[in-house]
Amino acid sequence: MNELFTALQQSLQGELLLPQHREYEAARRVRNARIDCRPAAIVRCLSVGDIQQALQLAARQDLPVALRGGGAHVAGFGTCQDGLLLDLSCMKDITIDPVRRLAQVAPGVTWGELDAATQAHGLAVPGPRNPTIGIAGHTLGGGVGDLSRQFGLTSDNLVSAELVTIDGEVREIDQESDAELLWGLRGAGGNFGVVSRFTFQLHPVNGVVAGVLAWPARDIAPVLRRARDWLAQAPDQASLIALVWTAPPLPFLPESLHFERSIMLIPTWFGAPDQADQVLAPLRSGALCDTLQPMRYADYQRLLPSAPNYQQQHVYNRGELLRDLDDNTLDHLLALFDRSGPNFSLVFGALGGAIARAPAGGTAFAHRDANWFVEVCAQWYGEANNPVMLAPAVEAWQLLQTVSSGPYANLLPDLEPCWARATYGSGWERLQALKQRLDPNNRLRFNVNISPLLSVVTASGKEDVR
Structure with missing residues (x-):
């Protein structure tokens, strides 16, 4: 196989990293240190041609393929064991059309890079509050952001995509050319091919009134209810x-x-600045910290810094989508938090609005009735699979199963097929048919995986074709 990889290198604009390459060890890592995989080879793609060449080699050698944009997914989908990793992080092109309010974006772009480019024109697309996350995985997994209550999910704003299929064909996917495949790309991850260009609808966003409100532990329950x-x-x-x-x-x-247990709110107001005090006032009572102020959207997206040495941090974060946050659910979660160690935390995020108003089944994102996501977080250094660190987060998401609509694809560390089904809900069989059409051998299986109609995929990522 080394001869085949050597031939591949000669046809690439980018770079091929085999295990003996000096940069291989760093390149195989993703942001979650719990993930320790060794691909057979890593292709640092610079062009659509590089993607085509790599996919064609994978087909000839029957190699599974992993895709990496930002490499931030908690399950470590940006790498793989013994397969071919296509690292798209060097593909950085951004083209903004301010008149039509469209952005054409390459798959290696991060949200910080995209926000800077769109904000130069007073525009934005809903995205996460973390500038280091890649646009590709976030979009294809649905994509929740603080602008989503106004403008929908990131995937709702995906107008079209250039897709390299598993056999190397380059296709432009939009509502006219293949509405069914565009439906699947809007929420079902990298199951159907390699997106080499995203086209987003942009929206006017000139600023935000936002900041941090914080209270000590005794106020956690009443502040959450408020x-x-x-x-x-x-x-x-x-x-x-x-x-x-x-x-x-x-x-x-x-x-x-x-270093104390506490609650922090980050409320945001994207409306007229002179209305901010009236809208946000009910949240501010008794806060020990109150930094609410007008700010640029790009600064707002950087309010919370990444953890120090985050690439060495072990992470088990899982997100559940909830219709309601009833008192019983909050009481149980906070009781678990009270008896857990300092490496366990909870994040509650607002949904609803335009997300819920979009027609059910209009995209592969299934759970539009959810008004909240709840992220249960275990983050630590040291032993990768420390059961003491993992236990509270696992207990928390299990506790939520009685009220959860389903998991959120971008925050799903558990690979069992039942959780993929729960993520995609009623669209599962429709997605299976798409998978059968685009990737019948399930070569693209390092994702929240949709099994082709004729196959079953085990939790380890191995395929059992019926």
């Missing part, structure tokens, strides 16, 4: 994230909260 009740009445231009955690020593927090 935030829940506030969101139920808030306009779509308002959004919210709540973090229940052991606070790191962030410079904007008072020292009395450093």
Whole structure:
């Protein structure tokens, strides 16, 4: 096989990394240190031609293929064991059409890079509040952001895509050329091919009134209930994230909260600035920290820094989509938080608005009735599979199964096929038919995987064809 890889290198614009290459060890890693996989080869793609060449080699050698944009998915989908890894992170082109409000974006672009390019024209597309995350995986997994209550999911704003199919064909996918495949790309991940260009609808976003509100541990339960009740009445231009955690020593927090259990709200107002005080006032009572102020959207997207040495951090985060945050659910989650260690935290994020108003079944994202996502987080250093660290997060998502509509694809570390079915809900068989058409051998299986109609995929990623 080395001879075949040597021939591949000669045809690439990008770079081929085999295990003996000096950069291989660093290149095989993803953001979650729990994931320790060794691909047979890594292709650093620079062009659509590189993607085609790599996929054709994978087909000839019957190699599974992993795709990496930002490499941030908690399950480690940006790498694989013994397969071929297509690293798209060097494909960075961005073209903005401010008149038509469209952005054409290559798959290696991060959200920080895209926000900077779109904000130069006073525009944005809904995306995560983390500038280091790649646009590709986030979009294809549905894509929740603080602008989503106004403008829908990131995937709702995907107008078209250039797709390299598993056999190397380059296709333009839009509503006219292949509406069914566009439906699947809007929420069902990299199951159907390699997206080499995304075209997004953009929206005017000139600024935001936002910041941090924080309280000590004794106020966690009443503040969460207040935030829940506030969101139920808030306009779509308002959004919210709540973090229940052991606070790191962030410079904007008072020292009395450093390394202490606490709650932090990040409310946002995208409407007229002179209305912000009235809209956000119900949330502010008694806060020890209050930094709400007008700011640029790009600065807002950087409010929370990444953890130090995040590439060495072990992560088990899982997101569940909930219709409601009832008192019983909150009581059980907070009781679990109280008896857990400092490496366990909870994140509550606002949904609803335009997400819920989109027609059910209009995209592969299934759970539009959810008004909240709840992310249960275990993050630590040291032993990769420390059961003490893992236990609270696992217990938390299991507790939520009685009220969850289903998992969120972009925050799903568990690979059992039942969770893929739960993620895609009623669209499962329709997605299976698409998978059978585009990737019948399930070569693209390092994702929230959709098994072709004629096959079953085990939790280890191995395929059992019937």
